[in-house]
Amino acid sequence: MIRFLFKGLMRDKTRSLLPIIVVALGVMMTVLLQSLLGGFLGESIESTANFTTGHVKVMTRAYSLNSSQIPNDLALIGVDTLKRSLQKQFPDMTWAERIQFGGLLDAPDSTGHTRSQGNVMGMGISLLKSDEEITRIDLAPRLVSGKFPTKHGEILLSDDLFHKMNLKLGDKVTLISSGMYGDMAMYNYIVSGTLHFGINVLDRGMMIADIDDVRAALNMENAAGEILGFFTGERYENKLAKETANSFNARFAANKDKFAPVMQPLANMNDMGFLVAYSESIQTFIIMIFIIAMAIVLWNAGLIGGLRRYGEFGLRLAIGESKREIYRTLIAESFLIGIVGSVIGVIIGLLLSWYFQVVGINFGDSMKGSTFLMPSVMRAHINFTTFYIGFVPGIFSTVIGSALAGIGIYKRQTANLFKELEG
Amino acid sequence: MQTMNQKIKSSNSPFGGWGAFFMLCISMSGFAQNYPTGKTILDKVDNNMSAKTRVLTASMEVGTERTKRTMVSKTYGEGDHKGYTEYLAPAREKGTKMLKLENQLWIYSPATDRTIQISGHMLRQSVMGSDMSYEDMMNDKPLLQQYKAEVTGTETMDARKCWVVTLTAIIPDINYFSRKMWVDTERFVPLKEDMFAKSGKLLKRITFSNIQKVEGRWFPMAFLYKDMLKEGPGTKMTIQEIKLDTPIPASYFNLGNLK
Numbered sequence: 001m002i003r004f005l006f007k008g009l010m011r012d013k014t015r016s017l018l019p020i021i022v023v024a025l026g027v028m029m030t031v032l033l034q035s036l037l038g039g040f041l042g043e044s045i046e047s048t049a050n051f052t053t054g055h056v057k058v059m060t061r062a063y064s065l066n067s068s069q070i071p072n073d074l075a076l077i078g079v080d081t082l083k084r085s086l087q088k089q090f091p092d093m094t095w096a097e098r099i100q101f102g103g104l105l106d107a108p109d110s111t112g113h114t115r116s117q118g119n120v121m122g123m124g125i126s127l128l129k130s131d132e133e134i135t136r137i138d139l140a141p142r143l144v145s146g147k148f149p150t151k152h153g154e155i156l157l158s159d160d161l162f163h164k165m166n167l168k169l170g171d172k173v174t175l176i177s178s179g180m181y182g183d184m185a186m187y188n189y190i191v192s193g194t195l196h197f198g199i200n201v202l203d204r205g206m207m208i209a210d211i212d213d214v215r216a217a218l219n220m221e222n223a224a225g226e227i228l229g230f231f232t233g234e235r236y237e238n239k240l241a242k243e244t245a246n247s248f249n250a251r252f253a254a255n256k257d258k259f260a261p262v263m264q265p266l267a268n269m270n271d272m273g274f275l276v277a278y279s280e281s282i283q284t285f286i287i288m289i290f291i292i293a294m295a296i297v298l299w300n301a302g303l304i305g306g307l308r309r310y311g312e313f314g315l316r317l318a319i320g321e322s323k324r325e326i327y328r329t330l331i332a333e334s335f336l337i338g339i340v341g342s343v344i345g346v347i348i349g350l351l352l353s354w355y356f357q358v359v360g361i362n363f364g365d366s367m368k369g370s371t372f373l374m375p376s377v378m379r380a381h382i383n384f385t386t387f388y389i390g391f392v393p394g395i396f397s398t399v400i401g402s403a404l405a406g407i408g409i410y411k412r413q414t415a416n417l418f419k420e421l422e423g
Numbered sequence: 424m425q426t427m428n429q430k431i432k433s434s435n436s437p438f439g440g441w442g443a444f445f446m447l448c449i450s451m452s453g454f455a456q457n458y459p460t461g462k463t464i465l466d467k468v469d470n471n472m473s474a475k476t477r478v479l480t481a482s483m484e485v486g487t488e489r490t491k492r493t494m495v496s497k498t499y500g501e502g503d504h505k506g507y508t509e510y511l512a513p514a515r516e517k518g519t520k521m522l523k524l525e526n527q528l529w530i531y532s533p534a535t536d537r538t539i540q541i542s543g544h545m546l547r548q549s550v551m552g553s554d555m556s557y558e559d560m561m562n563d564k565p566l567l568q569q570y571k572a573e574v575t576g577t578e579t580m581d582a583r584k585c586w587v588v589t590l591t592a593i594i595p596d597i598n599y600f601s602r603k604m605w606v607d608t609e610r611f612v613p614l615k616e617d618m619f620a621k622s623g624k625l626l627k628r629i630t631f632s633n634i635q636k637v638e639g640r641w642f643p644m645a646f647l648y649k650d651m652l653k654e655g656p657g658t659k660m661t662i663q664e665i666k667l668d669t670p671i672p673a674s675y676f677n678l679g680n681l682k
Contacts, residue, residue: 062488073488104545106537114529114540115601176530176545182487182552183515186539188533219515259489327503 015309015333019301020341023398026294027345027390028352032380033286034389035353039381041279045236045272050136052386053269054096054228055236058086059203062258063225067269070100070225072180074259075299078221082261089251089326090244092232096133097224099124099214103177103185105157107165116165120175122207124224129150136230139195139208145169146193154192158206162194169193175207181218187217202216229263235381238276241265283385290393293402298334298401303408313409327406334402335395342394349390356380459571461588467611471640474667476501480511481663485553486656494551495663503565505676516551520681528561531681538681553658554627554650558598569594570602577608580615581632584608599626610634610641625651638667 049055059067063074076082078166079097086095101122109115125133127149134140134148144159146169157167171191179185189209197203215221231240248263267276316326360379445497485494495512506523510516519531528541531656546557560582566572570590585605592600599618606613612634618627627650642665649657674680 104539104541104543106539108537112536112682113538117540117542119544174535174537174539175540176631178548178552181490181492182485182549183492184519184530184532184551186530186537188535188537293621 016337016340019298019334019398019401020302020336020344022294022297023338023394024345024348025292026397027342027394028299028349030286030290030393031346031349031357031386031390032352034283035349035380035382035386036356036378037282037286038279038356038383040378041275041282042235043378045266045275047138047278047314048270048272049230049236049266050138050227053266053272054226055093055231055241056229056248056263056265056268058082058227058229058248058261058263059225060259061262064262064264070102072099072101072178072218072220072225073182075099075220075223075225076227076261078229079222079224083227086227086229086248089248090229093229093244094132094232096126096136096228096230097211098226098228098420099211099218099220099224100226101214101218103175103176104200105124105161105165105205106174106176107167107171108174116167118161118165118205120161120205120207121202122175122177122214124209124211127208127210128212142195142197144194144196146191149192149210151186152210153190155189155207155213156193156195157191157202157238159194159196160203161205161207165193168293175217177218179217180223181219183219185218187213189213200351212251224322236266236276238265238267238280287389287392291397294393294397295400295404298398299403299404301405302404304323313331322410327409330402330406330409331399334398338395338398341398342391345394346387346390350382350386353380353382353386357382435487457477458574458576458586461590462567464574464586464588464606464611465566465572468606468613471611472494472642474640476669476671477665477667478669478671479662482661483551483553484659484661485551486658487552488655492552499671499675501671503675507675510551519551522676522678522681523561524676525566526561526651528557529678529681538678549650554648554653554655555658557626566590566602569597578605580605583614585611585614607641612641612643613644627651628657633661637665638640640667 026320058076060074060076066074083097085095086298099231102125103120103122105118105120106114107116119231119416125137127133128151138154139148143156149155155173157173165173169191173189173191175185175187175189195204195206195208209217210222215223229244231237242265245263245265245268248261252260252262267273313326317323357380362377362379452614459476477498479500480497481580482493482495484491489532492513494510494516496508496510498506498508500506504525505521506521508517508521518531520531522529522531528546530541531538548554550560561654569592571593572588572590574586575589576587578587584607586608588604588606590602590604600621601619603617603619604613605615612631614631614634616629616631617625620626627648629646629648633644634641635644636642637644642662643654644662644665645660647657647659
């Protein structure tokens with residue numbers, strides 16, 4: 001039966017060509033959109049995770065409640081022990097200590113007095129022990145001049161601030177900030193390189209130093225504001241992050257100390273909950289849009305085809321085929337069209353997605369005024385869902401379209417069939 | 424240390440012109456309750472406490488979430504606009520110096536061997552982790568140039584009868600829109616001061632204590648400065664030694680003296 005229907009479709013191109021093209025186009029767009037949006041949202045989430053939140057983040061309870069103020073007086077202490085315990089409890093994850101801080105950067109003139117100043121937003125990361133953090137934050141392509149710190153006391157500055165303060169590579173600058181115990185912190189650094197992020201808020205005054213140098217400046221021996229956790233080789237998974245956080249927090253449930261550590265999943269920080277929820281529901285959203293849009297188009301195509309096949313249906317009814325049987329073959333035909341169109345659409349969609357995954361789309365110029373942390377090159381992301389997502393709207397919409405268009409068969413009056421055929 | 428004196432400074436401008444009219448209005452409004460005018464009270468506080476120069480050694484105890492730190496400093500002040508402070512202890516702060524000239528502030532840190540001018544948003548940061556900001560320290564304008572003062576009642580505080588003086592800002596861009604001072608009716612020393620935002624929210628509170636007679640003037644030898652938006656016990660200042668109207672060499676108020 002299927003073979004019979006298939007032959008019919010192949011021989012009568014007017015019955016199959018337009019619907020297959022419509023289905024293939026719709027499926028291709030579904031596949032491409034799923035991979036692009038999934039990739040873009042995923043990259044945005046990963047950028048934020050790598051730069052600020054981690055997939056999970058450990059802080060003290062008190063720090064967590066006021067984290068937007070970066071209260072280093074509430075930072076974690078005994079970080080080496082805590083990190084060892086995290087590595088033991090979650091051996092598949094990697095952990096990175098970070099210290100965020102704010103302050104004033106001052107450049108001296110030849111007499112040692114203030115020549116220029118700028119406000120800085122700083123971050124202490126592990127720069128000297130390994131390249132892990134440089135890779136994670138994707139700093140290498142952002143290095144505009146100079147080099148990454150190779151010895152203690154060297155820092156990276158945002159290129160805009162560097163020029164605003166009329167600095168030269170190798171210049172001495174002094175950071176003025178508050179220490180962990182509220183003390184005034186002043187510390188000298190050497191500028192070894194400059195960075196450009198393409199994000200206003202970072203380009204205005206970012207400073208990155210090795211975490212041990214920040215510890216020395218802010219009187220934070222064996223302390224860190226935050227410990228970021230990353231799932232190895234995986235993109236952010238909200239369910240897994242929540243389970244990890246719950247498992248860690250259960251260990252300290254009985255401890256009422258406000259300096260006890262607490263773990264937060266990415267979705268609970270920096271208003272990322274909406275983005276995570278949006279990224280989780282985007283596939284359903286895309287499928288629904290394309291099912292509705294394509295069903296309407298295919299319904300219309302079916303109605304036009306139905307008019308053209310008016311005589312054929314009349315003859316089949318006249319020779320005794322039941323209305324139900326004709327309706328069923330119509331649905332079966334559309335199912336075959338759906339499969340063929342979906343296969344073609346998925347193949348084209350995957351090829352395009354693969355291209356955008358490898359090459360990406362550069363949004364660097366249009367994101368200059370951005371206040372949101374996003375990568376400058378957006379890439380599609382092909383995952384398991386990309387391979388099957390197109391079949392859902394591809395098949396459903398053709399079947400729904402045909403089912404709606406074919407209802408007309410039941411309106412034919414058997415008594416009038418021969419009159420119609422004579423006419 | 425300057426801050427305490429700044430809080431109690433008032434205008435020395437003589438009555439006359441619009442000032443006289445203004446004072447007349449204040450006097451008439453206060454007549455019904457038999458209260459003196461706000462200006463009268465602030466002038467008396469000023470006469471009691473102000474000196475040409477001040478040299479004082481004080482300890483500053485700063486309570487934080489995790490620990491308590493005590494710093495000892497020696498301050499030299501001349502009038503309202505010149506101040507020089509050197510930190511004597513603890514080791515991490517020892518040798519740190521601050522110089523205030525008019526509306527400019529420099530800090531010297533021996534660890535970095537740098538003299539740095541504090542400006543911009545850094546002025547809102549706390550002084551050595553205390554509850555006092557650099558802006559609090561820098562604001563040396565006489566109160567009557569910034570606020571309209573009115574005596575709004577009397578209250579008893581620490582068994583002392585006090586005038587309650589309410590100050591409302593008359594200039595824009597001011598750190599504290601209004602203040603409330605409790606001034607000892609006999610000794611003309613403030614015993615407490617509350618500072619409010621425009622919304623009425625209490626931002627800072629200073630409580631003065633251990634009032635002693637210093638060279639013929641009543642002077643609070645200790646005070647607690649509390650940032651009401653911060654947790655913690657506040658910053659306790661204790662004056663260990665004070666000398667008024669003693670000559671201070673001009674070199675103290677020179678940038679070159681910081682190194």
